[in-house]
Amino acid sequence: MKTTVEKLSPTRVKLAISVTPDELGPSITHAYGHIAEQINVPGFRKGKVPPAIVDQRVGKAAVLEHAVNEGLDGFYREAVRESEVRPLGRPQADIVTWPNDKDFTGDLELAIEVDVRPEITVPEYEGIALTVEAAAIADDDVDAELDKLRSRFGTLVTVDRPATTGDFAQIDLVASIDGVEVDTANAISYELGSGELIEGIDEALDSLTAGESTTFTAPLLGGDHAGEQAEIAVTLTAVKERELPEADDDFAQIASEFDTIAELRESLKEQAAQQKTFSQGGEAREKLVDALLALVEIPVPAALVEDEVHRHLEGENRLEDEAHRAEVAEASEKTFRTQILLDHIVEQEKVQVSQDELTQYLIQGAAQYGMEPNEFIKILSENNQIGQMVGEVARNKALAIVLGKAKVTDTEGNAVDLTAFTAVPGDGEAGDSADEAVASDEAEVVEEAQAAADARCPPSPTPSRSPPRRSPPRLRRRSVRRPRRRPQLPPRRPRPRSSRREHDQEPPPIRRRAAPAVSGCSVRPGRTRTPPAPPPANTGGSAWRRPIDSPPKRQLKRSNTWPTWLCPTVFSTAS
Structure with a gap:
């Protein structure tokens, strides 16, 4: 097969592909076999119809089209x-020249355009200066942590007074649209000021006493009438x-492993310091x-x-919200730029991802969605996204390497030790390559994840992780059907396909008949991150509650030897 590359722009190329009859032959053979299984011919069992009879029934032109459709993805x-391009988006294919549909002679000529990763010059990052906020711990910080712990052991007492911020209100809700009741909820316990329920609920409840009612207007947050x-x-x-x-x-003995409140406060101080460091x-x-990003275009x-x-x-x-569209566009572009930059650093630093690092990262991701690791990894595997996770770990590791070479000081001029957040080139090379692990046996990754399911990543102060993205969609070619009359064939049977997806190296698949609705790419945008889309632990499809992520459970004491840069809540490439 001969391939030439024409550069259309820094981010787009055209691949001119020439496929010989010998290279198209296996697809033609498979097409005959598939069609033979779908047609009924008296005197022949399904799947045993000779090619000559298939030609009589459907025509060689139909067999050729089926074969090209079958082989298009593999040729791409x-x-x-061969061309070593790095596809980012979905390709668009045209069939320029068909082989002869009488005897299948002549080359198949394809023209495929696809967005690719641009080539850039990585800026110098050795010794780059950064300034962060000081991490001094005051008594007020310890008091705040202690109050949070006390609130977990607090008791609710009914009071006879108007409701105010911080109170827990037991409420009944009824939603109506144009006078028609569309949803109800009874005996909901809600903390005023928490912002977990529908917009306007805090203002409506403020100063109300038990037994009183009021009404207000707000958009529903879920259900069949979400947004109305x-x-x-x-x-x-x-x-x-x-x-x-x-x-x-x-209280210290009840709420912790410590005997005195002084010991508990000291532990909370250490915890507050850890949070400040994070x-x-x-x-x-x-x-x-x-x-x-400011140093390179x-x-x-x-x-x-x-x-x-x-x-x-x-x-x-919110497709009609133009203001929000502009915000999302800006954030998405920055995310893509960040990932492209980090991909180049991965190559420059020769970053390797071990299977152990990948397994740890997947376990932590599962914890953020409140899922069992094996369930989370199964979804990723079914959507062919384990390889994308390898790329994500590699980018996080590359960023940690660069951070280790930076000079970080706080606002008071003191040097900041972020060793826990950094990595060094060569980490992960001793173990098995994650790429090889993905290609060989994903079940092994699942088993390791189950074995380490109790491990937890140190929590981030504001954990935020978007659901993983879906795998790249199938593609269709842009050329119209050849102007020949052909009988309609039953849907063709898909051929088995390898589950391997090397991080940011495997091109998105291309198919003629699929009509994708969204872009597929080998670099996942972080804001709407991409792995499957497992739902965050939530309150279900309620029309009243805001969706919130469930961070991993926090503990007063923990032992964790995993690199901090592996924590998705800390060093995700998402913005």
Whole structure:
């Protein structure tokens, strides 16, 4: 097979592919076999119809079209490997020249355009200077942590007074649209000021006493009428306030493994310091990315950004919100630029990802969605996204390597030690390559994930992780059907396909008949991140509650030897 590459722009190329009759032969043989299984010919069992009879029934032209349709994806992938281009988006294919449909002689000529990763010069990052907020721990910080712990052990006591912020209200809700009741909820316990329920609920409940009712208008957050304005009738049935236990030695023994409140406060101080350090690490990472992006021009395919914006707005049912569209477009473009830059750093630093690192990362991702690791990895595997996770770990590791070479100080001029957030080139090379592991046996990754399911990543102060993206969609070619009359064939049977997806190396598949609605790419945008789309632990499809992620459970004491840069909540490439 002969392939030539024409560069159309820094981010787009055209592949001219010439397929010989010998190379098309296996697809033609498979086409005959598949059609033979679908047609009924008296005197022949299904699948045993000779090619000559198939030609009489459907015609050689139909067999040829079936064969080309069957082999198109494989020809494209082989061309990508030979030409060493790095596809980012979905390709668009034209069939320029067909072989002779009488005897299948002559070459098949294809023209495929695809967005590719641009070539850039990585800026110098050795010794880059970064400034982050100081991490001094005051008594107020310890008091705040102690109050959070006390609130977990608090008791709710019914009070006879108007509701105010911080109270727990027991309420009944009725939603109506145009006078028609569309949803109800009874005996909901809600903390005023938490923002977990429908917009306007805090203002409506403020100053109400038990037994009183009021109405307000707000858009529903879920269900069949999500996004529609509804009249909400709310009845306050009880007001409760939380009584906190005394912060004494008895409380320390109940709430922790410590005997005295002084020991507990010291542990909380260490925990607060850890949270401040995590905050510094996240801030340094964000400023490092911004500093690097400011030093290099990185073009991003417009179609890639537009597809991502459309997918995001469609998911939020806000396709008509132009202001939000502009915000999402800006964030998506920055995310793609970041990932392209980190991909180049991965190559420059020769970053390797071990199977152990991949397994740890998948376990942590599962914890963020409140899923069992084997279930989470199964979804990723079914969607051919394990390879994408390898790329994500590699980018996180590359960023950690660059951070290790930066000079970080706080606002008071003190040097900041972020060793826990950094990595060094060569880490992960001792173990098995994650690429090889993905290609050989994904079940082994699942088993390792199950074995390490109790491990947890240190929590980030503001964990935020978007659901993983779907795998790249199938493609269709743009050329119209040849103007010949052919009988309609039954749907063809898909051929088995390898599950391997090397991180950011495997091109997205290309098929003539599929009609993808969104872009596929080998670099996942972080804002709408991409692995499957497992739902975050939530309150279900309620029309009242806002969707929230469930971070991993926090503990007062933990032992964790995993590299901090592996934590998705800290060093995700998402912005």
